[in-house]
Amino acid sequence: xxxxxxxxxxxxxxxxxxxxxxxxxxxxxxxxxxxxxxxxxxxxxxxxxxxxxxxxxxxxxxxxxxxxxxxxxxxxxxxxxxxxxxxxxxxxxxxxxxxxxxxxxxxxxxxxxxxxxxxxxxxxxxxxxxxxxxxxxxxxxxxxxxxxxxxxxxxxxxxxxxxxxxxxxxxxxxxxxxxxxxxxxxxxxxxxxxxxxxxxxxxxxxxxxxxxxxxxxxxxxxxxxxxxxxxxxxxxxxxxxxxxxxxxxxxxxxxxxxxxxxxxxxxxxxxxxxxxxxxxxxxxxxxxxxxxxxxxxxxxxxxxxxxxxxxxxxxxxxxxxxxxxxxxxxxxxxxxxxxxxxxxxxxxxxxxxxxx
Amino acid sequence: xxxxxxxxxxxxxxxxxxxxxxxxxxxxxxxxxxxxxxxxxxxxxxxxxxxxxxxxxxxxxxxxxxxxxxxxxxxxxxxxxxxxxxxxxxxxxxxxxxxxxxxxxxxxxxxxxxxxxxxxxxxxxxxxxxxxxxxxxxxxxxxxxxxxxxxxxxxx
Numbered sequence: 343x344x345x346x347x348x349x350x351x352x353x354x355x356x357x358x359x360x361x362x363x364x365x366x367x368x369x370x371x372x373x374x375x376x377x378x379x380x381x382x383x384x385x386x387x388x389x390x391x392x393x394x395x396x397x398x399x400x401x402x403x404x405x406x407x408x409x410x411x412x413x414x415x416x417x418x419x420x421x422x423x424x425x426x427x428x429x430x431x432x433x434x435x436x437x438x439x440x441x442x443x444x445x446x447x448x449x450x451x452x453x454x455x456x457x458x459x460x461x462x463x464x465x466x467x468x469x470x471x472x473x474x475x476x477x478x479x480x481x482x483x484x485x486x487x488x489x490x491x492x493x494x495x496x497x498x499x500x501x502x503x504x505x506x507x508x509x510x511x512x513x514x515x516x517x518x519x520x521x522x523x524x525x526x527x528x529x530x531x532x533x534x535x536x537x538x539x540x541x542x543x544x545x546x547x548x549x550x551x552x553x554x555x556x557x558x559x560x561x562x563x564x565x566x567x568x569x570x571x572x573x574x575x576x577x578x579x580x581x582x583x584x585x586x587x588x589x590x591x592x593x594x595x596x597x598x599x600x601x602x603x604x605x606x607x608x609x610x611x612x613x614x615x616x617x618x619x620x621x622x623x624x625x626x627x628x629x630x631x632x633x634x635x636x637x638x639x640x641x642x643x644x645x646x647x648x649x650x651x652x653x654x655x656x657x658x659x660x661x662x663x664x665x666x667x668x669x670x671x672x673x674x675x676x677x678x679x680x681x682x683x684x685x686x687x688x689x690x691x692x693x694x695x696x697x698x
Numbered sequence: 699x700x701x702x703x704x705x706x707x708x709x710x711x712x713x714x715x716x717x718x719x720x721x722x723x724x725x726x727x728x729x730x731x732x733x734x735x736x737x738x739x740x741x742x743x744x745x746x747x748x749x750x751x752x753x754x755x756x757x758x759x760x761x762x763x764x765x766x767x768x769x770x771x772x773x774x775x776x777x778x779x780x781x782x783x784x785x786x787x788x789x790x791x792x793x794x795x796x797x798x799x800x801x802x803x804x805x806x807x808x809x810x811x812x813x814x815x816x817x818x819x820x821x822x823x824x825x826x827x828x829x830x831x832x833x834x835x836x837x838x839x840x841x842x843x844x845x846x847x848x849x850x851x852x853x854x
Contacts (some may be wrong), residue, residue, distance in 0.1 A: 373828040381838060385851045390838045543751050543774065546802030552774075559774040630724040631755060631770040631781055644757045644768065651853065658757035661785060665802050 343682070346361045346584050351448065352693025354667070363678050375697035383657040388414055388488060389621050391657065396482035399695040400661050401444055404430075404437040405636040408487040410657075412567060413632040413643040414488050418625035426490035427569045430604045432503070433473070433485060434634075435599040440469040441637040442592050442599075447481040448518065449589070453530050456594040458520060465513050468506045473500060488615030488623075500607060507604050515595060519595065521589070531586040535673050535685035540582060545669040549639025550595065551689055552589040554580035561635040571607070572694075573602045585688035592690075595637075622652050638662035638690055661695035699747075699778055703707040706749065708780070712738065716782070727768075728782040731794060731847060735784060740800045742771065749773045753796075756806035758814045760841045764792050765816055791816040 353374035359367040379398055383391045395410045396403040408430055414643050415422065422430070447462030470480045477485040485492050500566040521527045526692040537547070552559060560577045562570040578594040580587030627649025635640040639662025646656045666689040674682045699707070705726045710718060715734045719727040730738055742750040754770040767784050772779040784793065793810075795818050796803045805827075807818045812826055815837035826833060836843055 371827065373789075373830070376828045378838065384719050388770050449738060468727075541801075544801045546753050546800060550751075557774055564774070564777055565772075565779060623821060626726075629768070631725070631757075631768070631782075633779075635752060640754060642770065644770065646759055646768075648761075653851065653853075655761065656757065656759040658755065661753040664805060668802060 343679075346378050347492050351405075351691055352696075354681070354691070356698070358679065360679065363680075365677055365679055365682060368674050368682065370670060372696050373665065375693050377698065378575075379698045380398060380657050380659060382555060384654060385649065387622065387652040388625070388654065389619075391654070392487065393482065393484050395659075397483060397637070397694065398598065398614070399638070399641070399661055399663075399692060400481055401441040402637050403482050404433045404486060405634060405641055406659075407483065407635075408568075409634050409641045409643045410645075411486050411488050411597050412634060413630050416434075416574065416630045416632050417628055417645055417647055418488075418623065420617055420619060422490045423618055424611050424614045425494075425613045426617075427545075428485055428610045429491050429495060431568060431570065431573075431613065432603055432610075433483075433491075435475075435602045435606070436469050436472060436503075438599045438637045439467045439596050439603075443469075444688075445637075445690045449690075450521070450685040452683050453527065455521070455524075455527070458517060461513070461517060463518075465510065472499060475502070475606050485603055487616065487619075489619040490614070491514055492616075494615050497590060500610075503603065503607060503686070507600050510513045510600055511597065514593060515623075518593060528529055528586065530680075530684050531589060531688070533582070534585045534677065534681050535688060536582060536584045536667065537673050541669065541672060542583070545672075546665040546667065547639065547662075547669055548651055549635065549637070550591050551639060551666055551679070553578065554583060554591045555583035561633055561640060567632070567634055570602075573605045575578050575602050579698050585684050588590055588688045591592055624650065633660075636662060638692065638695065639666070641643045658697055661698075663689075663691045663693070663695040667696055699776060704778060706754060710743075711745075719783075725814065726780045728780065730782045730784055732786060735794055735796065738782070739796050743799050745778070749775045749776065751775070753800035753802055753806075754779070756803060756810060758810040758816060760814065760840070761837065762841050764788070765814065767793055767816070769796075787817075792819060793817075794819045794824060795821045799823070812841050813837060815840065 354373040357369040370644050394485040395406040398406045443462040445467040448457035450458035473481050477483050539555040542552050558579045575598045580589050580591050625647040629646040633640050642660035644658040645654050648655045721730050742748045750771045750773050752772045754756040754772050757768045759766040766783050768783040770781045811818050811824050812815050
């Protein structure tokens with residue numbers, strides 16, 4: 343299957359050994375989107391790396407930028423101003439919702455439902471409009487910078503964002519009404535692609551996939567970064583660990599993310615948005631691995647700085663999909679080939695994050 | 699367990715095998731000898747105080763005269779996260795696979811082998827996956843790697 347199969351979420355190839363309709367063995371082949379981002383980053387100054395990081399996982403570019411900035415800030419001991427931290431959280435959570443909406447749309451499309459796709463992209467459009475009015479971009483933002491954010495939000499941003507948050511819960515209810523008890527949706531998802539919790543941990547799966555398997559672990563709560571400890575939100579978990587649990591969990595995460603955005607908008611302080619950081623700054627010698635909770639799981643950036651250079655010695659990017667794809671052969675074994683499509687969709691695998 | 703307690707606990711437990719690196723305020727980084735890798739992994743996974751059940755990342759680093767392999771591990775139960783690394787010379791660089799503890803190490807190690815040319819013992823599946831199947835230009839993540847269309851930015 344693949345590399346250009348319409349449901350493979352990017353270019354990924356599966357070498358399948360079949361017994362009729364049943365998958366006996368599945369071997370994923372990756373690397374079609376390998377752009378050597380890590381090598382490119384070694385050849386650039388820290389601020390120049392940020393646009394490259396945008397391309398690491400383009401459904402949630404804000405998270406990638408933030409993960410890199412967080413690692414660099416830890417390395418150099420930079421503290422972003424209060425208002426910048428709030429703006430970052432607002433953008434990160436809006437981006438999480440946008441990413442989950444893409445997942446919602448494409449997953450339904452993979453399983454044969456076209457309406458949810460249009461619904462998901464309709465709401466995502468509102469979020470992209472908010473991003474566009476803030477930084478002029480709709481996909482690769484280059485908004486979060488080392489020491490702050492690139493510019494303040496325009497005055498019309500806050501009313502627009504509140505308007506979106508007011509209407510969004512009703513939209514989620516629409517999605518739920520459309521799919522939750524839809525017989526086809528239930529047959530295609532329930533008890534399909536069950537990922538046991540021990541296996542999920544052993545394979546390093548994180549984020550919604552890990553939580554759907556029943557492990558309550560969210561880096562925003564368990565290894566808090568930025569100002570996430572100031573907000574009130576819940577971490578949903580699943581019981582069975584099948585595709586249906588992963589679906590319910592992401593829907594709930596969208597609700598929780600909108601709660602965070604609303605709180606952040608209400609508490610948003612005024613003040614500076616950027617600590618002055620020289621474009622040619624050299625972080626002290628050291629190394630750091632810092633991780634954040636992305637919509638696809640743990641996004642970690644490892645940076646090693648040689649101390650006397652404007653360029654990092656090594657940047658390693660770790661994305662959630664890398665581990666999700668790795669566990670797939672285990673859980674699709676013995677299922678139907680159509681289930682493989684459902685599992686891949688529910689894992690929310692995105693290939694640029696795997697290949698880098 | 700906070701950073702100081704964790705550091706103290708690990709250093710007490712593995713007194714002669716572990717060495718702490720000074721990295722400022724971030725999570726602690728330790729240096730470990732290659733021959734102790736498997737034993738160390740087994741212990742931190744089984745130890746109830748640590749309960750390291752999650753392998754975050756494996757990053758190989760070419761420092762210019764040495765290879766380093768940095769393992770980032772965490773616990774989902776105990777709010778613990780730390781890194782440990784192993785250094786090795788350029789010639790015959792080799793390391794044991796840690797898949798028996800965390801199966802997710804497979805692809806990370808495969809990548810280390812493919813991009814840096816560090817051999818992984820007992821891996822079982824060392825085949826190309828990020829680079830093209832017919833790749834014959836060496837190990838691109840090494841610092842001394844060169845290609846006709848690869849331009850290094852000068853140190854300003």
